[in-house]
Amino acid sequence: MWVLLGIAVIVAGFVLRFNPLLVILASALVTGIAAGLDPLVLLAAFGKAFNEARYVSIIWIVLPVVGLLEAFGLQERARGLIGRMRGATVGRFLTGYLLVRQGLAAVGLTSVAGHAQTVRPLVAPIAEAAAERQSGGLDDAEREKVKAMTAATDNVGLFFGEDIFLAIGSILLIKGLLEQYGILLEPLQLSVWAIPTAIAAFLIHGFRLRRLDRRLNRAERP
């Protein structure tokens, strides 16, 4: 039971806003000691896991491309493009992106889009430009909200699309775990049951994007 102290350290560390990297190391140390692991064994275990998880940090290689395009006016261009589209609103645009993201994830193409690949260079500047136009100027709080909503839309699209695909990690994990209990299932039997939630996610998040539109449109009137 003492190993749960590591979780307490994480929660307390995040709440007290210590540097999260230090909090993670402290949690690992407390958990390891509670489980009776030698500190050097623990450090080696952590190092091994860190090395095996390097693929997580590969995504930063897209930053030079994003930086190059931004230096040559990508965000300004997005503003110009959206300015010429009459009916384009941030809510409609993000609803379209949500649908595309869910659709791509549902056929297994999860890494095609993402925060570094598409949100920062493309989706966020277009969303911001659309919001700016429909509201006639954003204040700082609204600008933050629109940008954050863009990232949120990418997450919702990914999470509630990917499980429709047969060969995604979570579906294989479910299949593998149930096999240990003697329950044999095909991936397809599992992945079809991701569809009701995918539809619900689209409806709920789409409704919230419509409300964002209405709020921004109202702000336009004096």
Added chain:
Amino acid sequence: MITLHWVYALAGAIFAAFAILGVADKSNKRARRTAAFWALLALSMWAGDALGDLGNGVLVLGLVGLAASGLGRGGGVVPDAVRQERAGRLGNGLFAIALVIPVTALVGTLLFKEMPGWIDGKQATLIALALGVLIALLVGCLWLRASPVVPLQQGRRLMDQVGWAAILPQMLASLGAVFALAGVGDAVGGLVSQAIPQGSLLGAVIAYGLGMALFTIVMGNAFAAFPVMTAAIGVPLLIRTYHGDPAIVCAIGMLAGFCGTLLTPMAANFNLVPAALLELKDKHGVIRQQVGTALPLLVVNIALIYWLAFP
């Protein structure tokens, strides 16, 4: 054969370039410390497999030590007027280059799986992503007549903005491995199975869905929560006692966990990294926007399990 190690080599080269350009950046008061951080990351990408487990552990201590002592942020923003003028002159071709990366990733993912002798099919998407970056850089520099230093310098500027949050997802994944080693999941499962109301199907379904979401919030990952909750509630109660359809219970239970992922700073790559990348003032701003979708969707998931799995 092209494997993930080629991509690690490229990533190492880019982090090394960030470090070299960072050392020379006079606008960053903590230029050396910041550069050392990216240099250690380059070392990890290049030589991680040769360092040994303990060596990698020491490398992590170095990264965390540098981060905790405070990294700086370098400058190099191109002035607004220059960007405005360039945008007017260059036109929508900029979007075409931005789309090179997702399109290459898409085509590569599908195509590389058909070339098993040449490319590691399991890593097709990451390899295609790296290829997309190289193509976009090449086409971009040629078309824009930019020196290769420009993208690296601008990339370094963006990387400085993200700062130490860049390795947060990798650190949390490593913590997950330590938790697994120490048996944290079993301990939580033991607690949970004592806390469920007896004799109520709805109570058990709510405990399962809510437990998935809550444990995911703590661990930052539904994959860690799923085996624990399924062993504690899913299989013994919902499937064996109440005869629920295992496919529906588990598939939607996992998605209840995903609602938790939307609510936690522990899922750093989805929730904290984009806040840094979009330069939000509130680092929990993305989570704040997700609450309004995650909570109703969690209720929907619990209701779907109750209605669909128990005919």
